[in-house]
Amino acid sequence: MSSLKDKMKEILPQPVVSFGKRILNGYPSLVMASLREARNFNMAYAKDSAKGAVQLEARMVYFTHQIEKGLSHQQFRYGFGKKPLKNLSVVMAKYCKVETNYIQKTPYISAMATIGEYIRRHEGRQRDLQYVYSLFSPTVLKETQNIAHVEGGSLIFSGREKTSNAKLTFQQLNERRHSIREFANTPITYQELLPAIEMAMRTPSVCNRQPTRVHVILNKELIAKALKIQGGFNGYPVPPALLLLTADNRVFMAPQEHNEGYTDGGLFGMNLLLALEEQGIAACPLNTMFRRGPEKTTRRLLSIPSNEVLVMYIAVGHFPEECATCVSRRLSAKDIVTVIE
Numbered sequence: 001m002s003s004l005k006d007k008m009k010e011i012l013p014q015p016v017v018s019f020g021k022r023i024l025n026g027y028p029s030l031v032m033a034s035l036r037e038a039r040n041f042n043m044a045y046a047k048d049s050a051k052g053a054v055q056l057e058a059r060m061v062y063f064t065h066q067i068e069k070g071l072s073h074q075q076f077r078y079g080f081g082k083k084p085l086k087n088l089s090v091v092m093a094k095y096c097k098v099e100t101n102y103i104q105k106t107p108y109i110s111a112m113a114t115i116g117e118y119i120r121r122h123e124g125r126q127r128d129l130q131y132v133y134s135l136f137s138p139t140v141l142k143e144t145q146n147i148a149h150v151e152g153g154s155l156i157f158s159g160r161e162k163t164s165n166a167k168l169t170f171q172q173l174n175e176r177r178h179s180i181r182e183f184a185n186t187p188i189t190y191q192e193l194l195p196a197i198e199m200a201m202r203t204p205s206v207c208n209r210q211p212t213r214v215h216v217i218l219n220k221e222l223i224a225k226a227l228k229i230q231g232g233f234n235g236y237p238v239p240p241a242l243l244l245l246t247a248d249n250r251v252f253m254a255p256q257e258h259n260e261g262y263t264d265g266g267l268f269g270m271n272l273l274l275a276l277e278e279q280g281i282a283a284c285p286l287n288t289m290f291r292r293g294p295e296k297t298t299r300r301l302l303s304i305p306s307n308e309v310l311v312m313y314i315a316v317g318h319f320p321e322e323c324a325t326c327v328s329r330r331l332s333a334k335d336i337v338t339v340i341e
Protein backbone atom coordinates (compact mmCIF):
# COMPACT_ATOMS: atom_id res chain seq x y z
CA MET A 1 0.00 0.00 0.00
CA SER A 2 2.67 2.44 1.01
CA SER A 3 4.82 1.50 -2.04
CA LEU A 4 1.84 2.24 -4.30
CA LYS A 5 1.49 5.57 -2.54
CA ASP A 6 5.20 6.29 -3.09
CA LYS A 7 4.93 5.30 -6.77
CA MET A 8 1.95 7.60 -7.28
CA LYS A 9 3.93 10.40 -5.67
CA GLU A 10 6.77 9.78 -8.15
CA ILE A 11 4.55 9.54 -11.22
CA LEU A 12 2.09 12.33 -10.56
CA PRO A 13 3.11 15.96 -11.02
CA GLN A 14 3.91 17.79 -7.78
CA PRO A 15 0.86 20.12 -7.87
CA VAL A 16 -1.43 17.08 -8.19
CA VAL A 17 0.29 15.36 -5.22
CA SER A 18 -0.04 18.54 -3.17
CA PHE A 19 -3.70 18.89 -4.11
CA GLY A 20 -4.38 15.24 -3.17
CA LYS A 21 -2.62 15.73 0.15
CA ARG A 22 -4.62 18.87 0.83
CA ILE A 23 -7.86 16.93 0.30
CA LEU A 24 -6.81 13.89 2.35
CA ASN A 25 -5.19 15.84 5.16
CA GLY A 26 -7.70 18.64 5.26
CA TYR A 27 -11.09 19.06 6.84
CA PRO A 28 -12.43 15.49 6.39
CA SER A 29 -9.52 14.00 8.37
CA LEU A 30 -9.78 16.60 11.09
CA VAL A 31 -13.55 16.32 11.35
CA MET A 32 -13.40 12.51 11.57
CA ALA A 33 -10.70 12.71 14.25
CA SER A 34 -12.76 15.24 16.20
CA LEU A 35 -15.86 13.05 15.96
CA ARG A 36 -13.93 10.03 17.25
CA GLU A 37 -12.52 12.09 20.09
CA ALA A 38 -15.95 13.52 20.90
CA ARG A 39 -17.56 10.08 21.04
CA ASN A 40 -14.85 8.61 23.29
CA PHE A 41 -14.79 11.62 25.58
CA ASN A 42 -18.55 11.70 25.87
CA MET A 43 -18.66 8.06 26.95
CA ALA A 44 -15.90 8.49 29.53
CA TYR A 45 -16.17 11.81 31.27
CA ALA A 46 -17.36 12.38 34.85
CA LYS A 47 -20.76 13.93 34.11
CA ASP A 48 -23.07 14.60 37.04
CA SER A 49 -25.07 11.44 36.28
CA ALA A 50 -21.88 9.30 36.31
CA LYS A 51 -22.00 6.09 38.31
CA GLY A 52 -18.52 4.60 37.75
CA ALA A 53 -16.02 4.56 40.63
CA VAL A 54 -13.36 6.49 38.69
CA GLN A 55 -15.80 9.22 37.68
CA LEU A 56 -17.16 9.47 41.24
CA GLU A 57 -13.60 9.74 42.56
CA ALA A 58 -12.92 12.60 40.13
CA ARG A 59 -16.06 14.43 41.25
CA MET A 60 -15.13 13.82 44.89
CA VAL A 61 -11.64 15.28 44.32
CA TYR A 62 -13.17 18.29 42.52
CA PHE A 63 -15.54 19.17 45.39
CA THR A 64 -12.86 18.43 48.00
CA HIS A 65 -10.55 20.82 46.16
CA GLN A 66 -13.18 23.57 46.20
CA ILE A 67 -13.39 23.25 49.99
CA GLU A 68 -9.59 23.11 50.29
CA LYS A 69 -9.41 26.40 48.40
CA GLY A 70 -11.85 28.00 50.84
CA LEU A 71 -9.85 26.66 53.80
CA SER A 72 -6.64 28.18 52.47
CA HIS A 73 -7.92 31.72 51.80
CA GLN A 74 -5.95 34.37 53.69
CA GLN A 75 -9.26 36.12 54.44
CA PHE A 76 -11.11 33.12 55.87
CA ARG A 77 -14.85 33.33 55.23
CA TYR A 78 -16.85 31.40 57.85
CA GLY A 79 -19.67 29.30 56.50
CA PHE A 80 -18.18 29.16 52.97
CA GLY A 81 -18.68 26.27 50.58
CA LYS A 82 -22.26 25.17 51.26
CA LYS A 83 -22.70 23.95 47.68
CA PRO A 84 -19.48 21.91 47.38
CA LEU A 85 -20.13 20.42 50.82
CA LYS A 86 -23.57 19.30 49.71
CA ASN A 87 -22.21 17.97 46.40
CA LEU A 88 -19.43 16.18 48.24
CA SER A 89 -21.88 14.49 50.62
CA VAL A 90 -23.94 13.22 47.67
CA VAL A 91 -20.98 11.92 45.72
CA MET A 92 -19.38 10.28 48.78
CA ALA A 93 -22.61 8.41 49.50
CA LYS A 94 -22.76 7.20 45.88
CA TYR A 95 -19.10 6.21 45.96
CA CYS A 96 -19.56 4.06 49.09
CA LYS A 97 -22.14 2.05 47.18
CA VAL A 98 -19.92 1.26 44.19
CA GLU A 99 -16.52 0.92 45.89
CA THR A 100 -16.51 -1.57 48.76
CA ASN A 101 -12.98 -0.61 49.77
CA TYR A 102 -13.86 3.12 49.85
CA ILE A 103 -12.38 3.75 53.28
CA GLN A 104 -8.87 3.01 51.97
CA LYS A 105 -9.12 5.07 48.81
CA THR A 106 -7.10 8.29 48.68
CA PRO A 107 -9.88 10.53 47.27
CA TYR A 108 -12.25 9.40 50.02
CA ILE A 109 -9.64 9.80 52.78
CA SER A 110 -8.77 13.24 51.44
CA ALA A 111 -12.43 14.27 51.38
CA MET A 112 -12.81 13.12 54.99
CA ALA A 113 -9.69 15.01 56.09
CA THR A 114 -10.97 18.17 54.40
CA ILE A 115 -14.39 17.92 56.03
CA GLY A 116 -12.56 17.29 59.32
CA GLU A 117 -10.62 20.55 58.97
CA TYR A 118 -13.79 22.40 57.95
CA ILE A 119 -15.44 21.25 61.18
CA ARG A 120 -12.44 22.14 63.35
CA ARG A 121 -12.12 25.60 61.78
CA HIS A 122 -15.83 26.25 62.51
CA GLU A 123 -15.65 25.23 66.17
CA GLY A 124 -18.18 27.23 68.17
CA ARG A 125 -20.10 28.38 65.08
CA GLN A 126 -23.16 26.29 65.64
CA ARG A 127 -25.14 27.40 62.58
CA ASP A 128 -22.37 26.50 60.15
CA LEU A 129 -21.70 23.22 61.92
CA GLN A 130 -25.38 22.29 61.91
CA TYR A 131 -25.31 22.50 58.13
CA VAL A 132 -22.35 20.07 57.94
CA TYR A 133 -23.96 17.74 60.47
CA SER A 134 -27.12 17.66 58.37
CA LEU A 135 -25.17 16.37 55.34
CA PHE A 136 -23.09 13.52 56.74
CA SER A 137 -23.88 10.54 58.97
CA PRO A 138 -22.57 10.58 62.59
CA THR A 139 -20.15 7.75 61.66
CA VAL A 140 -18.64 9.75 58.79
CA LEU A 141 -18.43 12.87 60.96
CA LYS A 142 -16.63 10.95 63.69
CA GLU A 143 -14.21 9.39 61.24
CA THR A 144 -13.30 12.78 59.78
CA GLN A 145 -11.68 13.72 63.07
CA ASN A 146 -9.35 10.72 63.02
CA ILE A 147 -7.64 11.50 59.74
CA ALA A 148 -4.19 13.09 59.59
CA HIS A 149 -3.98 16.67 58.39
CA VAL A 150 -1.57 15.75 55.57
CA GLU A 151 -4.37 13.87 53.80
CA GLY A 152 -6.41 16.94 52.90
CA GLY A 153 -7.45 20.49 53.74
CA SER A 154 -5.11 23.45 53.89
CA LEU A 155 -1.34 23.72 54.15
CA ILE A 156 0.67 26.62 55.59
CA PHE A 157 4.36 27.42 55.16
CA SER A 158 6.66 30.41 55.30
CA GLY A 159 7.45 32.30 52.09
CA ARG A 160 10.94 32.99 53.47
CA GLU A 161 12.01 29.36 53.09
CA LYS A 162 11.72 29.82 49.31
CA THR A 163 14.76 32.09 49.11
CA SER A 164 17.13 29.09 49.09
CA ASN A 165 15.18 27.09 46.50
CA ALA A 166 18.09 27.10 44.04
CA LYS A 167 20.05 24.89 46.45
CA LEU A 168 17.42 22.18 46.67
CA THR A 169 17.68 18.80 44.99
CA PHE A 170 15.13 18.13 42.25
CA GLN A 171 13.24 15.82 44.59
CA GLN A 172 13.01 18.52 47.28
CA LEU A 173 12.05 21.24 44.80
CA ASN A 174 9.35 19.06 43.26
CA GLU A 175 8.03 17.96 46.64
CA ARG A 176 7.85 21.51 48.02
CA ARG A 177 6.28 23.22 45.01
CA HIS A 178 2.67 24.15 45.66
CA SER A 179 0.22 26.32 43.78
CA ILE A 180 0.09 29.77 45.34
CA ARG A 181 -3.00 31.86 44.67
CA GLU A 182 -2.38 34.83 46.99
CA PHE A 183 0.85 36.70 46.39
CA ALA A 184 2.90 39.42 48.11
CA ASN A 185 1.74 42.95 47.20
CA THR A 186 5.03 43.77 45.47
CA PRO A 187 4.94 43.81 41.65
CA ILE A 188 6.95 41.39 39.53
CA THR A 189 8.81 42.43 36.39
CA TYR A 190 9.37 40.78 33.02
CA GLN A 191 13.14 40.78 33.81
CA GLU A 192 12.44 38.75 36.96
CA LEU A 193 10.39 36.22 34.99
CA LEU A 194 12.72 35.87 32.02
CA PRO A 195 15.33 33.49 33.58
CA ALA A 196 12.58 30.96 34.39
CA ILE A 197 11.10 31.25 30.88
CA GLU A 198 14.60 30.82 29.44
CA MET A 199 15.07 27.67 31.56
CA ALA A 200 11.74 26.29 30.33
CA MET A 201 13.04 26.60 26.75
CA ARG A 202 14.88 23.32 27.49
CA THR A 203 11.50 21.56 27.39
CA PRO A 204 11.46 18.81 24.77
CA SER A 205 8.88 19.06 22.00
CA VAL A 206 7.86 17.00 19.01
CA CYS A 207 10.77 16.99 16.47
CA ASN A 208 12.03 20.03 18.37
CA ARG A 209 9.40 22.17 16.66
CA GLN A 210 8.77 24.19 19.88
CA PRO A 211 5.17 25.31 19.45
CA THR A 212 4.82 27.00 22.85
CA ARG A 213 4.36 30.77 23.02
CA VAL A 214 4.37 32.74 26.27
CA HIS A 215 2.27 35.89 26.63
CA VAL A 216 3.41 37.86 29.66
CA ILE A 217 0.58 40.06 30.93
CA LEU A 218 1.63 42.75 33.40
CA ASN A 219 -1.31 45.13 33.02
CA LYS A 220 -3.48 44.74 36.15
CA GLU A 221 -6.67 45.76 34.40
CA LEU A 222 -6.17 43.20 31.65
CA ILE A 223 -5.26 40.50 34.20
CA ALA A 224 -8.42 41.23 36.17
CA LYS A 225 -10.56 41.07 33.03
CA ALA A 226 -8.91 37.88 31.77
CA LEU A 227 -9.31 36.14 35.13
CA LYS A 228 -12.92 37.21 35.44
CA ILE A 229 -13.60 35.40 32.17
CA GLN A 230 -11.44 32.45 33.28
CA GLY A 231 -13.60 31.96 36.39
CA GLY A 232 -11.34 29.60 38.37
CA PHE A 233 -9.61 32.34 40.35
CA ASN A 234 -12.62 34.09 41.85
CA GLY A 235 -12.24 35.45 45.36
CA TYR A 236 -8.47 36.03 45.11
CA PRO A 237 -6.74 39.41 44.69
CA VAL A 238 -5.51 40.14 41.15
CA PRO A 239 -2.05 38.52 40.81
CA PRO A 240 0.95 40.75 39.94
CA ALA A 241 1.42 38.98 36.58
CA LEU A 242 -0.32 36.45 34.42
CA LEU A 243 1.31 34.24 31.82
CA LEU A 244 -0.69 32.74 29.01
CA LEU A 245 0.86 29.68 27.38
CA THR A 246 -0.35 28.94 23.89
CA ALA A 247 0.79 26.57 21.15
CA ASP A 248 1.29 27.80 17.62
CA ASN A 249 -0.39 25.36 15.21
CA ARG A 250 1.74 26.68 12.34
CA VAL A 251 4.56 24.35 13.39
CA PHE A 252 2.46 21.22 12.82
CA MET A 253 2.47 19.30 9.57
CA ALA A 254 -0.42 16.80 9.49
CA PRO A 255 -3.97 16.44 10.87
CA GLN A 256 -2.99 13.74 13.36
CA GLU A 257 -0.76 16.35 15.03
CA HIS A 258 -3.69 18.61 15.85
CA ASN A 259 -3.56 17.97 19.62
CA GLU A 260 0.22 17.94 19.92
CA GLY A 261 0.33 21.61 20.88
CA TYR A 262 -1.44 20.77 24.14
CA THR A 263 1.09 18.02 24.92
CA ASP A 264 4.11 20.17 24.16
CA GLY A 265 2.56 23.21 25.83
CA GLY A 266 1.70 21.14 28.91
CA LEU A 267 5.28 19.90 29.20
CA PHE A 268 6.51 23.48 28.86
CA GLY A 269 4.06 24.57 31.55
CA MET A 270 5.34 22.04 34.09
CA ASN A 271 8.93 22.90 33.33
CA LEU A 272 8.14 26.58 33.72
CA LEU A 273 6.37 25.99 37.05
CA LEU A 274 9.45 24.23 38.40
CA ALA A 275 11.79 26.87 36.96
CA LEU A 276 9.74 29.63 38.63
CA GLU A 277 9.84 27.69 41.89
CA GLU A 278 13.61 27.31 41.58
CA GLN A 279 13.85 31.09 41.11
CA GLY A 280 11.79 31.64 44.29
CA ILE A 281 8.77 32.90 42.35
CA ALA A 282 5.29 31.79 43.38
CA ALA A 283 2.87 30.51 40.75
CA CYS A 284 -0.43 28.82 40.10
CA PRO A 285 -1.41 27.16 36.81
CA LEU A 286 -4.93 28.06 35.70
CA ASN A 287 -7.01 26.32 33.09
CA THR A 288 -8.04 27.77 29.75
CA MET A 289 -10.88 25.27 29.19
CA PHE A 290 -13.28 27.73 27.61
CA ARG A 291 -16.61 27.50 25.89
CA ARG A 292 -16.77 29.37 22.59
CA GLY A 293 -17.91 32.79 23.88
CA PRO A 294 -15.35 33.21 26.69
CA GLU A 295 -12.58 31.96 24.39
CA LYS A 296 -13.49 34.54 21.78
CA THR A 297 -13.58 37.34 24.36
CA THR A 298 -10.24 36.22 25.80
CA ARG A 299 -8.62 36.10 22.38
CA ARG A 300 -9.87 39.60 21.61
CA LEU A 301 -8.81 40.94 25.02
CA LEU A 302 -5.26 39.58 24.76
CA SER A 303 -4.85 39.69 20.96
CA ILE A 304 -4.29 35.96 20.57
CA PRO A 305 -4.41 34.91 16.91
CA SER A 306 -6.48 31.91 15.79
CA ASN A 307 -3.36 29.88 14.86
CA GLU A 308 -2.49 29.67 18.57
CA VAL A 309 -4.41 27.29 20.86
CA LEU A 310 -4.77 28.19 24.52
CA VAL A 311 -2.84 25.79 26.76
CA MET A 312 -2.96 27.32 30.24
CA TYR A 313 -2.53 30.47 32.26
CA ILE A 314 0.00 30.75 35.07
CA ALA A 315 -0.61 33.38 37.76
CA VAL A 316 2.72 34.58 39.14
CA GLY A 317 4.06 36.85 41.86
CA HIS A 318 6.34 36.91 44.87
CA PHE A 319 5.68 34.60 47.80
CA PRO A 320 3.84 36.28 50.67
CA GLU A 321 5.34 35.95 54.17
CA GLU A 322 2.85 33.26 55.08
CA CYS A 323 1.67 30.98 52.31
CA ALA A 324 -1.58 29.09 52.63
CA THR A 325 -2.61 26.59 50.00
CA CYS A 326 -4.46 23.34 49.39
CA VAL A 327 -2.99 19.98 50.40
CA SER A 328 -4.09 18.53 47.01
CA ARG A 329 -3.37 14.97 48.10
CA ARG A 330 -1.96 12.79 45.33
CA LEU A 331 -2.75 9.20 44.45
CA SER A 332 0.23 6.89 44.78
CA ALA A 333 2.14 5.67 41.74
CA LYS A 334 0.74 2.18 42.04
CA ASP A 335 -2.80 3.59 41.75
CA ILE A 336 -2.09 4.75 38.21
CA VAL A 337 0.54 2.38 36.83
CA THR A 338 -0.19 -0.57 34.53
CA VAL A 339 2.83 -2.70 33.84
CA ILE A 340 2.87 -4.32 30.43
CA GLU A 341 5.30 -7.25 30.28
Ligand SMILES: Cc1cc2nc3c(=O)[nH]c(=O)nc-3n(C[C@H](O)[C@H](O)[C@H](O)COP(=O)(O)O)c2cc1C
Pocket: 065, 177, 178, 179, 180, 181, 231, 232, 233, 284, 285, 286, 287, 288, 312, 325, 326, 327, 328
Ligand atom coordinates in the same frame (compact mmCIF):
# COMPACT_ATOMS: atom_id res chain seq x y z
C1 LIG B 1 -3.79 22.89 33.70
C2 LIG B 1 -4.15 23.30 35.11
C3 LIG B 1 -5.25 24.11 35.31
C4 LIG B 1 -5.57 24.55 36.60
N1 LIG B 1 -6.62 25.40 36.78
C5 LIG B 1 -6.84 25.92 37.99
C6 LIG B 1 -7.85 26.91 38.15
O1 LIG B 1 -8.55 27.29 37.21
N2 LIG B 1 -8.01 27.45 39.38
C7 LIG B 1 -7.23 27.08 40.45
O2 LIG B 1 -7.40 27.64 41.53
N3 LIG B 1 -6.26 26.14 40.32
C8 LIG B 1 -6.06 25.57 39.11
N4 LIG B 1 -5.05 24.64 38.96
C9 LIG B 1 -4.19 24.30 40.09
C10 LIG B 1 -4.52 22.92 40.64
O3 LIG B 1 -5.65 23.03 41.46
C11 LIG B 1 -3.32 22.40 41.41
O4 LIG B 1 -2.22 22.33 40.54
C12 LIG B 1 -3.57 21.01 41.98
O5 LIG B 1 -4.55 21.06 42.97
C13 LIG B 1 -2.31 20.42 42.56
O6 LIG B 1 -1.83 21.27 43.58
P1 LIG B 1 -0.36 21.87 43.59
O7 LIG B 1 -0.18 22.61 42.30
O8 LIG B 1 -0.33 22.77 44.78
O9 LIG B 1 0.59 20.72 43.71
C14 LIG B 1 -4.77 24.14 37.69
C15 LIG B 1 -3.69 23.28 37.47
C16 LIG B 1 -3.37 22.87 36.20
C17 LIG B 1 -2.18 21.98 35.98
